[in-house]
Amino acid sequence: MPKSETQPTIQQFAWFEGGFVPLEEAKIGVQTHGFLYGTSIFEGIRGYYLPESNSVSIFRMREHYERMIGNSRLFYLDDSGYDCEAMCKITTELIERNSPTGDVYIRPTLYKSNLNITPHLGQTTTALTVWTIPFGNYLDLGKGLKVCVSSWRRLRDNAIPPRAKAGGAYMNTALAVTDARKMGFDDAVFLTEGGTVSEGSAMNLFLIHKGKLITPGHTENILEGITRASLMEIARKELGIETVERVVDRSELYFAEEAFFCGTGAQVAPITSFDNRLVGDGNVGPITKKLQDLYFKIVKNQMSAYASWCTVVPIKKESPVK
Numbered sequence: 001m002p003k004s005e006t007q008p009t010i011q012q013f014a015w016f017e018g019g020f021v022p023l024e025e026a027k028i029g030v031q032t033h034g035f036l037y038g039t040s041i042f043e044g045i046r047g048y049y050l051p052e053s054n055s056v057s058i059f060r061m062r063e064h065y066e067r068m069i070g071n072s073r074l075f076y077l078d079d080s081g082y083d084c085e086a087m088c089k090i091t092t093e094l095i096e097r098n099s100p101t102g103d104v105y106i107r108p109t110l111y112k113s114n115l116n117i118t119p120h121l122g123q124t125t126t127a128l129t130v131w132t133i134p135f136g137n138y139l140d141l142g143k144g145l146k147v148c149v150s151s152w153r154r155l156r157d158n159a160i161p162p163r164a165k166a167g168g169a170y171m172n173t174a175l176a177v178t179d180a181r182k183m184g185f186d187d188a189v190f191l192t193e194g195g196t197v198s199e200g201s202a203m204n205l206f207l208i209h210k211g212k213l214i215t216p217g218h219t220e221n222i223l224e225g226i227t228r229a230s231l232m233e234i235a236r237k238e239l240g241i242e243t244v245e246r247v248v249d250r251s252e253l254y255f256a257e258e259a260f261f262c263g264t265g266a267q268v269a270p271i272t273s274f275d276n277r278l279v280g281d282g283n284v285g286p287i288t289k290k291l292q293d294l295y296f297k298i299v300k301n302q303m304s305a306y307a308s309w310c311t312v313v314p315i316k317k318e319s320p321v322k
Contacts, residue, residue, distance in 0.1 A: 010099045014131035015090050020097060023131060034111030037119045038168020041077055043068045044264040045106040046135065047095060048300050050312070056095050056104065057301045058311040059264075061088055063226050068108065071164035072126075077110045080126040088311070090130055095313045098132050105135035105264075111167070138265035141292065144272030144284050145186040145261070147200075149250060150176040154190035154198040154221045162198075162221045170202070177201040187261065189253065189274070192221050197248040203263035204228040206243075207256040208287050213243040214256075220247065227262045230309070234294050237305075241287065253277075258285030260292075268292040 016026035034040040043064040047056040065087045072078040082090075091106060098104075113127035139145060152175050155162050160169040180188035180201070189205060190198040197216050199205050204225040207214045213235055216222055235241040253259070257280045259271040268291055270284040279285075297303050301310040 012132075013094060013097045014129060015094060016129045016131075017127065020094070026129060026131060028111075028113070029115060031115040031117070032111075033114045033116060033124060034109075034167065036117070037112075038166070038171075039075065039077075039119070039121065039124075040109050040111035040167035041068060041071050041075060042107060042109040042165050042167060044165075045091070045108070046264050046267075046299065047100065047104040047106055047132070047313075049100055049102050049104070050300060053312075053314070055312050055314045056100060057299060058091065058095070058106070058313060059299045060226050060230065060309050061091060061106075061311045065108070067224075067226065068110065068165075071166075072110055074161060074164050075166060076121040076124070077112070077126045080110055080128050082128050087128070087130075090128075092311065092313050094130055094132060096316050099315050100132065100134065102134050103136060104132045106130065106132050109167070137267070139186065139261065139267075139269040141267060141269055142284075144270045144279075144282075146184070146273050146276075147187050147189055147271050148180050148183065148185040148275050149253070150180060150188035150190055150201070152176045152179070152188075152190070153193050156193060156221055157219075163218070163224050165223065173202045190221075191250060195250065196220060197250060197253065198222055200261045200263075200266070203261040203266040203269070206231070206260055206262065207248065207252060208258035208285060209252070209256055211241065211287075213241055213287075214248060214252070215243060215245055216248050217245040223263075225263055227264060227267070230298075231262055231268070231291060231295065234298065234306075235291060238294055239287070239290060256280070258288045260288045268295050 012023040013020045014023045014026035045064045047058045065084045108130040112124045114124045176188040192198050199222045232243040253274040254277045259279050261269040270288045298306045
């Protein structure tokens with residue numbers, strides 16, 4: 001039987017050039033400034049499908065947009081004309097229009113939309129686009145990850161600030177994760193130019209040692225992660241575990257009792273080895289597992305104390321496109 005008869009699909013839309021358009025029509029030209037020079041910033045936001053209510057729980061949407069608007073000032077991308085309220089409204093309507101039946105990744109991007117050949121950011125125009133795709137687990141969340149320390153160093157704040165999700169800066173990420181996987185690892189940890197631990201290829205890092213969470217501080221060229229901040233609060237309120245933010249030496253990776261990555265893509269991803277050295281006994285640790293379980297309850301709006309972190313969008317019934 002043809003797929004269209006058994007699995008009807010809904011027309012997918014994107015926000016592009018000031019309105020909703022079919023996703024396949026949301027395209028930029030090869031001369032676009034953002035394409036030529038990576039002059040863009042973006043956010044990754046997750047929406048968790050709730051089948052019992054046919055709705056989507058968008059995790060900390062407002063905080064993501066507040067961060068993007070703040071970061072836009074760094075790169076002269078603050079002239080788009082959209083404030084946080086407008087971005088949130090566009091996103092909720094986009095979810096309604098696209099009617100997902102599973103978890104989704106929401107990708108808003110501010111980018112320089114002019115067609116010019118100079119990297120100069122003067123006399124340029126900033127545009128906003130938002131689109132969604134189905135999105136499952138970016139990393140294996142069950143068995144634990146084999147991670148290496150990358151030979152590439154994390155970008156520095158005085159070069160391209162990692163605290164802003166700048167499009168062009170992700171070549172740094174691409175080099176680290178690609179080389180790691182070619183060597184048989186699942187992902188990589190960046191060191192700073194000074195040789196201390198920064199973060200994962202595209203996610204924050206936590207170690208657990210002597211019952212405390214340890215994570216590199218904001219000055220270690222990390223993204224100031226929203227998931228990172230959420231887990232610190234969850235650990236304190238639900239498990240009574242405080243987090244120490246400080247400089248972390250490379251050798252501390254090898255003495256950690258537990259470790260995990262976190263982020264919109266990674267969620268809470270346990271790490272069971274660094275550079276072929278086991279973390280703890282080589283299994284997912286108990287604290288990591290508790291945090292992971294709590295996290296998934298919260299993002300799916302199952303804990304009322306954290307309901308304000310979730311924007312629940314009911315899915316409207318639409319006529320499928322055959």
